[in-house]
Each structure stands twice: as structure tokens, then as C-alpha cells.
Amino acid sequence: MKKETSKEVGKGLIAFGNLIGGLSIVNGLFGANHNLPAGVTIGVVIYSVSMLYITGIKLINKGAD
Numbered sequence: 475m476k477k478e479t480s481k482e483v484g485k486g487l488i489a490f491g492n493l494i495g496g497l498s499i500v501n502g503l504f505g506a507n508h509n510l511p512a513g514v515t516i517g518v519v520i521y522s523v524s525m526l527y528i529t530g531i532k533l534i535n536k537g538a539d
Contacts, residue, residue, distance in 0.1 A: 476537075477536075477537040477538070477539075478537060479537070480533045480534070480536045480537030481533070481534050481537035481538065482537075483530075483533050484529075484530040484531065484532070484533030484534035484536075484537065485530065485534065486530075487526045487527075487529050487530035487533065488526065488527055488530035488531070490526055491522070491523045491524075491526035491527050491530065494519065494522055494523055494526070495519065495523045498515075498519040502515070
């Protein structure tokens with residue numbers, strides 16, 4: 475990928491992580507249906523958001539070089 479493309483994909487992944495985190499908080503507060511226990515849901519959300527942030531930061535740094 476080109477440098478600018480890597481940067482933009484990295485920014486998109488960070489924005490997607492924000493979206494997942496925000497929607498998970500809203501769904502946790504106002505959602506009625508729960509298929510998984512709360513601990514498992516929190517673990518999955520934390521893992522996915524952190525991996526999206528780490529991947530996004532790596533891509534942004536790759537594009538900056």
C-alpha cells in the first residue's frame with residue numbers, strides 16, 4: 475500500500491474501534507437482550523477495540539515512514 479493509503483486505513487480502524495466501543499456502551503446501558511454474560515461481552519469489546527487501535531497506530535506509523 476502507498477503511504478497515504480496506510481495512514482487513511484489506520485485512521486479508519488481507529489474510528490471503527492471508537493464506533494464499536496461507543497455502541498457497546500450504549501447497548502449495555504439501554505439494551506434488553508443479552509446473549510452472553512456481561513464479563514465475556516466486556517472482554518470481547520476490550521479486546522477488539524484494543525486490537526483495532528494497535529493495528530491502526532501501526533498502519534499510521536507505517537505510512538509516516
